[in-house]
Each structure stands twice: as C-alpha cells, then as structure tokens.
Amino acid sequence: MSNLGKYFIFLGTLFRNREKLGVYLRLILNECTSIGVGSIFIVALVNSFIGAVTCVQTAYNLTNPFVPHNIIALIVRDSTILELAPTLTCIVLAGKVGSNIASELGTMRITEQIDALEVMGINSSSYLVLPKVIASVLMIPLLVIMAGFLSILGGYIAGTLAGVISPEEYVSGLRLDYKPFGVAFALIKTVVFAFLISTISAYRGYNVQGGALEVGSASTSAVTTSCIAVVAADFVLTQLLLT
Structure with a gap:
C-alpha cells in the first residue's frame, strides 16, 4: 500500500474508540500552549x-512618478493577507511545530510508550494525535491573524x-479597494495548512521504526x-477560491 493510502487509514484511526471529552480538553489545552x-x-x-522588507522593496521598484505612493501600502496589504501571512507563517510552523510533533511521537514509539497505551486498551493514535490536530487548527489561524497585523505594522x-x-x-x-473576502480566504487556507502540518507530522512520527536515527x-x-x-x-485553494 502506498504512503498516501496509509496516511488516510491513519486519519481514520483518530476518530475510533475515543476517550472521554474531559480527557481531550486537558490535552488540547496543553497542546494549545505548546503550539x-x-x-x-x-x-x-x-x-x-x-x-518591512515588502514595503521598502515595493517603494524601490515604483519608479514611475505618476503612480501614487499609497499603492505601496495596498501591495503590502494584499500580499500579506493573501499570501505572506498564511503561507509563510505555516511554512515556518511546519519547521517548528511539525518537527516537534514528529520527534515527540517518534520518541514515544521507539521507547514503547505507544505500545504500552495499546496494551491498556487505549486508542493511542486518537489519544496522542487528535489533541495536536485540534490545537493546531485552533491556534495556527490565531497566529496567522497576528502575523498579518504585525506584517502590515512592520511595513508602516x-x-x-x-x-x-x-x-x-x-x-x-x-483602505483602497479593500476586499473583505481576502481575510476569509487567508483563514480558510490556514485551517487546511494547519491540518496538513499536524497530521503529516504525526503520521511520520507515529510510524517510526528503529532508533534515534530514524526519529531524526x-x-x-x-x-x-x-x-x-x-x-x-x-495553489489548489487559490485556483478554487479566487478564480
């Protein structure tokens, strides 16, 4: 079976034989703090x-004296909301959050902590992974909102x-030619990105076989x-939602 097929099977195990809601609430809060x-x-x-760099470089390239300077802020706003804040932030978080999830689960796998949970009758994938996925979907959009604000402020x-x-x-x-859908588009992308980062990283870490080298x-x-x-x-979401 291909890795993609195994990945979808892994996603299905997250929602079987779940623990009580109170258990997940505590785990989700811990993961929200971490992520x-x-x-x-x-x-x-x-x-x-x-x-800041986007604003200065845009101003540097606008050499036509007939182009009003407020176009600089419009370019910073649109590039930040539509692309830089959601995509760049999630790529950064893929390195920080994704590697942390994979290494944590991988370490638990090679030290047989996951096997111990299975012996106790606990669905280890749901218990360990689902709170990370939910916390990622909740917290990463908030981080992107902060990122967009700070990016525009940095340009200012x-x-x-x-x-x-x-x-x-x-x-x-x-304020020039503002389209509110841009914010909704950015948040839709962010939720999808957060789900992909958390589930892919969890899948890689959960299925580690070997030792410390394999965890790395x-x-x-x-x-x-x-x-x-x-x-x-x-690319896919841009094609679906903006064309």
Whole structure:
C-alpha cells in the first residue's frame, strides 16, 4: 500500500474508540500552549521583518512618478493577507511545530510508550494525535491573524522611518479597494495548512521504526513533506477560491 493510502487509514484511526471529552480538553489545552504560545516569538519576528522588507522593496521598484505612493501600502496589504501571512507563517510552523510533533511521537514509539497505551486498551493514535490536530487548527489561524497585523505594522514603521511613504498615504493605501473576502480566504487556507502540518507530522512520527536515527529522519521528512503539502494546497485553494 502506498504512503498516501496509509496516511488516510491513519486519519481514520483518530476518530475510533475515543476517550472521554474531559480527557481531550486537558490535552488540547496543553497542546494549545505548546503550539500557540510557544510559536509567538518566531512568527512575530519573521512577519514583522517580512512586512518591512515588502514595503521598502515595493517603494524601490515604483519608479514611475505618476503612480501614487499609497499603492505601496495596498501591495503590502494584499500580499500579506493573501499570501505572506498564511503561507509563510505555516511554512515556518511546519519547521517548528511539525518537527516537534514528529520527534515527540517518534520518541514515544521507539521507547514503547505507544505500545504500552495499546496494551491498556487505549486508542493511542486518537489519544496522542487528535489533541495536536485540534490545537493546531485552533491556534495556527490565531497566529496567522497576528502575523498579518504585525506584517502590515512592520511595513508602516519601515516605510515611514525610511521616508518612502507618509503615514497618511500608508493608511489611505490600506483602505483602497479593500476586499473583505481576502481575510476569509487567508483563514480558510490556514485551517487546511494547519491540518496538513499536524497530521503529516504525526503520521511520520507515529510510524517510526528503529532508533534515534530514524526519529531524526522522520522529523526531517515531516518538515519536508509538510512544506510541499502546504505549497501544493496553496495553489489548489487559490485556483478554487479566487478564480
């Protein structure tokens, strides 16, 4: 059977013989803290500088004197909301969150902790993986919302400090021809990306066979596969929702 088929079978096991709701609530809260709070700094840092660089580079390339400066802010806004905030943030989180999920489950597999759960009659995939998936779907969209805000703010600070755009022109550009569906589109993409990152990483870690070397290989494979899945899903969703 192909890896894709095994992956879908693995997804099916997450919803069989589940534990009581109270057990999952505690696990989900723990995972929300690990995934959400633990990723705030890296997401904030990356997106703030990405917004700043986008603003300055856009201003550098707008050499036509007849193009109004508020177009700079419009480009920063649209590129941030439609692409940079959701996609770039999820690629960063694929490296941080995805590798953490894969290595944690892989370590539990080679130390036989997962086998011990199975012996006790617990559905180990549901108990260990489902809270991570739910927490990812809940927290990563919140991180993307923060990322979008900080990216636009970073563009504002960099643009005004560098003198390439005035505060009034930047705010005017943010309001120019605004389409609310862009935010909904970004959040839809983010939920799909979060699901892919968490489930692919969990699948790689849960099915590790061997020792510490194989755990490292599974972690690397989880990050690589998640990044490919994110960019592929990005293309498909863009074709479906924006055309």
